[in-house]
Structure formats: structure tokens, C-alpha cells
């Protein structure tokens with residue numbers, strides 16, 4: 001026993017203190033263990049959710065499905081307050097093709113496009129082929145600095161991560177993650193997990209975009225950029241089925257450039273191609289975005305007009321005729337020529353019975369027959385009713 005300064009006897013240090021220490025240590029260890037277990041469970045649950053997410057995005061068969069999944073699922077499984085995706089689209093090719101394939105960009109306000117990698121807000125320096133792979137940029141949210149990456153930032157956004165999307169060392173965009181927790185993305189945080197996630201997203205994006213491009217190429221006419229026959233054949237069947245179900249009118253136009261052989265003979269095949277492009281563009285300008293224009297081959301075009309009866313389709317056809325004939329087509333400063341079109345217009349008979357394919361064939365044949373009449377009766381005209 002030792003005597004204390006107060007004169008009382010203290011318990012032997014070798015017995016009482018270790019017991020107290022052990023109990024405290026035990027409690028601390030238990031608490032630590034509980035914390036680690038909780039972390040392990042949380043990590044496990046995050047991993048499981050992310051694995052399911054990876055499978056979802058790998059399985060996405062088109063662009064809307066992929067970006068839709070990213071915007072819907074990622075904020076939930078990663079507990080984020082804002083997720084945006086910026087894609088580099090230098091010549092607006094991605095936007096053009098997606099719009100052609102009916103992607104409605106207004107449905108994805110957090111899908112952003114920039115023209116160059118410099119606009120992504122990443123710390124890229126002056127990059128060349130040997131530059132190291134760019135790293136995610138983590139830190140506090142700054143309204144001004146992050147305006148491009150988070151145009152619709154929710155109130156209270158505190159920390160952000162801008163993660164480059166890379167394919168074969170090429171930057172194709174960035175995945176932008178935002179949190180209202182200021183400690184969520186700090187510069188010292190490890191980035192392996194988000195880099196891995198971004199690499200899967202980048203692969204999926206590249207695959208889906210190239211598939212959509214291929215789809216687009218398969219459905220368009222490479223000379224004029226309008227749809228091709230394969231597309232219109234399929235679309236016609238879909239639209240006929242819908243119009244018959246919902247009982248609204250659709251009309252079909254068959255258009256043919258007059259004396260195109262002469263055009264080719266006068267200005268050569270290259271000049272003829274240029275005329276085809278210009279005529280396609282003039283026709284398209286008179287149609288609504290819901291209508292479909294296709295080149296059927298040679299100097300023939302067809303247009304499918306949704307929600308248009310015979311009268312309004314004939315009115316649009318007359319506008320097209322006037323637009324083509326109304327001004328000369330300029331091939332070079334010294335070479336201009338006058339071109340006209342003949343148009344046959346037919347409308348779907350909603351009372352007709354029978355298979356969709358037969359109805360489609362009959363509609364096209366009727367428009368073709370009326371076009372023949374337009375040619376016979378002098379060209380540069382619209383015929384929508386068979387003369388008695």
C-alpha cells in the first residue's frame with residue numbers, strides 16, 4: 001500500500017488501475033468494432049447497389065435508357081444531391097443524331113454538352129498524347145466556377161467531384177457529382193471508387209453512342225441526310241397502325257424532281273447530287289418535325305405527314321412545290337438553275353379494312369399514281385385528287 005498526499009491509503013496500482021483500463025479498453029474496442037461492422041455493412045450495401053447499377057447501365061440498349069438510368073439511380077445509391085453528365089460534342093454530331101432518333105433533350109436537364117475538353121472545368125493543363133491521365137477534381141462547390149457543370153445546382157450544394165470520363169486516354173466528358181455534405185468530396189479523399197465508376201459509365205456511353213450512330217446511318221440517306229426507304233417503310237407501318245387505332249388522319253406524298261436527267265446532263269452527276277441535297281432541304285423546311293421525309297431512291301422523295309388530312313397535306317405539298325420552283329438553285333456563282341418538282345398526295349383511308357402492310361402498299365401506290373398524273377399533266381404541280 002502507498003500512502004497518498006492526503007494520508008489515505010490508495011488501492012494497489014498494480015491491481016485496481018489495470019481492471020479499470022481493461023474495461024475502458026474493452027468498451028472502446030467494442031465501440032470500434034461496432035463502427036467497423038457498421039462501415040463494412042454500409043460498404044457492402046453500397047457495393048451491392050453499385051453492382052446492380054453497373055449491370056443496369058451495361059444492359060442499356062439505347063442512349064435515353066442509359067442516361068435515364070444514370071440520372072435516376074446514381075443519386076440514390078451514392079446518396080448524392082446532384083449528378084450531371086457533360087459530353088464533349090465538338091460538331092454537335094451526338095445531339096444531331098440523338099435528335100434524329102427522337103431523343104427529347106428537355107427530359108434530361110442535367111445532360112450537358114460542350115465543344116472542347118477545356119470547358120469541362122477539370123484541371124487539364126496543356127495536354128498532349130503523353131500527358132498523364134487526368135484525375136478527378138474534388139473540393140468545395142463554387143457557384144461561379146461550377147456554373148457549367150452544375151447549371152441546376154440545388155440549394156445548399158457544398159462539395160463536388162468532377163470526374164473525367166476517359167476512353168483509351170481520350171476525354172469524352174465528365175461525370176459531375178455534388179453533395180450538400182461539405183466533407184463528402186475533399187481534395188484528400190481517395191478517388192479509386194469514383195474513377196472505377198466513371199470508367200464503366202464511359203464505356204457504356206461510348207458503346208451506346210456508337211450503336212445509335214450506326215442505327216442512324218442505317219436509316220438515313222447518306223447523300224441528303226434525310227431518312228432512307230428502309231426507315232420510311234417501317235415508320236409507315238407504325239404510323240398507320242397508330243392512326244387507325246386512334247382515328248386521326250395521316251397523308252403520304254410522293255415527290256419527283258422534273259427532268260432530272262437533263263439536270264444531270266447539264267451540270268454533271270456532282271451538280272445533280274448538289275441539286276438533290278438542296279431540294280431535300282427545301283422540302284424539309286416546309287414539313288413539321290413530327291413528319292418524316294425520305295429519299296426513295298434516285299430523284300424521288302416521299303413524305304409522311306402525321307395528323308394531316310388530304311386538304312392540309314395538299315396545302316403543304318403546294319408550299320413545297322412553290323419553294324422548289326420559287327428560286328434558282330445556285331451551284332456556283334456562275335451556275336444557277338431552275339428546278340421543279342411534281343407531287344402526288346394521298347391520305348389514309350381510315351375506314352379501310354385489312355392488314356397494315358396492304359394498306360401501306362395501297363397508300364404508296366395511290367400517291368405514286370397521282371404523281372404520274374402530275375407528270376402527265378405538265379409537271380411542276382401537285383395532284384391530290386384523281387381527275388374524273
Ligand SMILES: Nc1nc2c(ncn2[C@@H]2O[C@H](COP(=O)(O)OP(=O)(O)OP(=O)(O)O)[C@@H](O)[C@H]2O)c(=O)[nH]1
Nearest residue numbers: 256257258259260261262264269270272273298299
Ligand atoms: N446526280 C444523281 N443522279 C441520280 C441519282 N440517282 C438517279 N439519278 C438520275 O436521275 C435521273 C432520273 O431520270 P428519269 O427517271 O428518266 O426521270 P426525269 O429525267 O427526272 O424525268 P421525269 O421524272 O419524267 O420528269 C437519271 O438520269 C438518273 O441517272 C443520284 O443519286 N445522283
